Amino acid sequence: MAIRDRGKKKWQFAFGMPELIKAQRNLWIDQKRMEKPIIDDYEKEEFDQRICYALEHNLPIKVTIWTDGFSSDITGRIHYLNPISYQLRIELQRGEFRRINFGDVIDLSVVD
Incomplete structure (x- = not known):
């Protein structure tokens, strides 16, 4: 007596439910989220000094921004x-600008 397997048909129900797939994707994304780090006054003052230094010498900066957990x-x-x-x-490129709120900055460094 031969065993008859249904093949891919037995897994077909999972792809018929888009809500399940969407819920799983949202779960995976939520697991990668991080809490916003707390920036104390000394770090804010250091950020201000780095900004002033970059403005004075016209140097590029690298800013790390926290947005909605990422x-x-x-x-x-x-x-x-x-x-x-x-x-x-x-100014990201010539003529291309981006505005950043100070509250969203979690790290700032001057690129030499």
């Missing part, structure tokens, strides 16, 4: 610093 790096030159709205405008 961090990303941005490298460019400081174009404008707005102390009223607590924003930093960075």
